Amino acid sequence: xxxxxxxIVMRFFFLHRRSVARVMEIFFWPVMNLLVWGFVTSYLKxxxxxxxxxxxxxxxxxxxxxxxxxxxxxxAITEEFWVKNIINIFISPISIGEFLAAIxxxxxxxxxxxxxxxxxxxxxxxxxxLLSAGPxxxxxxxxLLLFGWAVGLFTMALIFRYxxxxxxxxxxxxxxxxxxxxVFYPVSVLPxxxxxxxxxxxxxxxxEGMRQVLATGVVDVSILGISFGLxxxxxxxxxxxxxxxxxxVREMGYLSRLHLE
Amino acid sequence: xxxxxxxxxxxxxxxxxxxxxxRFNSLTALDSLSFKVCRGDILGLLGPNGAGKTxxxxxxxxxxxxxxxxxxxxxxDVARHRRNILARxxxxxxxxxxxxxxxxxxxxxxxxxxxxxxxxxDRIDTLLELFEIEETNDRLTGSLSSGQLTxxxxxxxxLNDPEILFLDEPTASLDPDIAAKVRExxxxxxxxxxxxxxxxxxxxxxxxxxCDRVIFLATGRIVMQGSPAEIIKQSQSRSLExxxxxxxxxxxxxxxxxxxxxxxxxxx
Ligand SMILES: Nc1ncnc2c1ncn2[C@@H]1O[C@H](COP(=O)(O)OP(=O)(O)OP(=O)(O)O)[C@@H](O)[C@H]1O
Ligand SMILES: [Mg+2]
Numbered sequence: 001x002x003x004x005x006x007x008i009v010m011r012f013f014f015l016h017r018r019s020v021a022r023v024m025e026i027f028f029w030p031v032m033n034l035l036v037w038g039f040v041t042s043y044l045k046x047x048x049x050x051x052x053x054x055x056x057x058x059x060x061x062x063x064x065x066x067x068x069x070x071x072x073x074x075x076a077i078t079e080e081f082w083v084k085n086i087i088n089i090f091i092s093p094i095s096i097g098e099f100l101a102a103i104x105x106x107x108x109x110x111x112x113x114x115x116x117x118x119x120x121x122x123x124x125x126x127x128x129x130l131l132s133a134g135p136x137x138x139x140x141x142x143x144l145l146l147f148g149w150a151v152g153l154f155t156m157a158l159i160f161r162y163x164x165x166x167x168x169x170x171x172x173x174x175x176x177x178x179x180x181x182x183v184f185y186p187v188s189v190l191p192x193x194x195x196x197x198x199x200x201x202x203x204x205x206x207x208e209g210m211r212q213v214l215a216t217g218v219v220d221v222s223i224l225g226i227s228f229g230l231x232x233x234x235x236x237x238x239x240x241x242x243x244x245x246x247x248x249v250r251e252m253g254y255l256s257r258l259h260l261e
Numbered sequence: 262x263x264x265x266x267x268x269x270x271x272x273x274x275x276x277x278x279x280x281x282x283x284r285f286n287s288l289t290a291l292d293s294l295s296f297k298v299c300r301g302d303i304l305g306l307l308g309p310n311g312a313g314k315t316x317x318x319x320x321x322x323x324x325x326x327x328x329x330x331x332x333x334x335x336x337x338d339v340a341r342h343r344r345n346i347l348a349r350x351x352x353x354x355x356x357x358x359x360x361x362x363x364x365x366x367x368x369x370x371x372x373x374x375x376x377x378x379x380x381x382x383d384r385i386d387t388l389l390e391l392f393e394i395e396e397t398n399d400r401l402t403g404s405l406s407s408g409q410l411t412x413x414x415x416x417x418x419x420l421n422d423p424e425i426l427f428l429d430e431p432t433a434s435l436d437p438d439i440a441a442k443v444r445e446x447x448x449x450x451x452x453x454x455x456x457x458x459x460x461x462x463x464x465x466x467x468x469x470x471x472c473d474r475v476i477f478l479a480t481g482r483i484v485m486q487g488s489p490a491e492i493i494k495q496s497q498s499r500s501l502e503x504x505x506x507x508x509x510x511x512x513x514x515x516x517x518x519x520x521x522x523x524x525x526x527x528x529x
Contacts, residue, residue, distance in 0.1 A: 004374065007372070007375045011367075014364075014371070015360070015363060080360075083361055083362070084356070088357055090323075090324060091322045091347055092347060092375040093345075093347045093375070093376065250326040255319075255325070256316075256325060
């Protein structure tokens, strides 16, 4: 089992080792994002707005964990379609669980690398210390990572089913979630009905929690617990949906035809 | 290596397809197909474009779920034991590719691992040599010619020393010289290891040369089967190619071979 999982991880390692563009994707966009928001924040600070503007920097970094995690796994699948390799993988003895595990590992590695880079940059440029959240940070990051996987499962299922037509979702879905997750502002600014939806997303709790830590220095473990619980639900539903879609796709013969599109 | 396989049923049929039907919405791609393949045989699936050859192979590999019917490979039901079967068979097609942005060796390393081979260096060397593409070792897969790619696909297909090899138009893009060499290699491997092959091709000379048995499909039904010599004689054609053209143009005139009576399928 580990051998098969490592095979897929290796495949992405080989790929990134050579591809400047792909490595840039892990660094370039996140860094650009951080710089823009970082300087906006510095500017706002000059205007003597309360220190809560630091939230923005935290938000940018944490958002990227979710985003990279979702991207990591959806791009991994799409990549196999692009290069017509999906059939080769599906006729090898790897189970779908092993394959998902492998691409989650790829997503994890990408997220971790990005977070470390952003963490350092934020510290040097804006003296924003990601580690000030203490060990609780792991809970924040972990929950975002998990939610990224769950969202990724749904996106992948749609890509399996609808092929090329669904590829826009890879980048689209995260931005559907972003405004509702209260990434850059507290949930309280959302209209009441949207707040209800916001609290259905694990990510909302993480961003609320982050603002709390930055303001008070206290990590509220209970809301991170809720986030974790919701994550388990979404991961479960996501796997279910993905497996169901895969069954459908085998029925419709899309695995053998997707590579023709 | 796998002479000791005990999973085969009483007969030496390594593949049993029973009333296999596949419908895509209103289109019937396979219509109650039944046939057996014996261990060590080379079976050719022939038929005009759209006859259902690829669909049949994909059903056997579990890529496509049949609408009805059953497939047993090495005594195991494909629907239930897909992964066990997949570990012991392999597939190569002119229509799939290995990641173009990895080198030839990297690709083979990845697939060797997928098939459970931890250190496959020697095996990869041997296979690259066997198919005469050892010089492509460090090159990016995307930079290979289509003939080299075809041979790389075959290397991949032999990584797990399969008992059954499914080939979908394996020689489609090879020049006559290389095509002949590839055929020789495949026949050698078949003789040495008792490899079973199920393959499609539109090259009738190749089929005549390679196949112990052929099955002619037209619109998802078997219209003729037997050894190439047998069916040429039976149909009073001059060659397999003539017969092919006759079937392709007037398939409806050929009675569908119905082998259900004499080969009761195990109840599934
Ligand atoms: N996923 C699918 N959805 C709808 N129709 C399909 C699908 N896959 C195959 N078909 C149809 O089923 C029929 C059989 O196709 P198949 O690819 O098996 O033919 P083939 O014998 O391999 O032909 P060729 O010689 O051109 O490769 C065709 O009419 C094809 O259009
Ligand atoms: Mg075909």
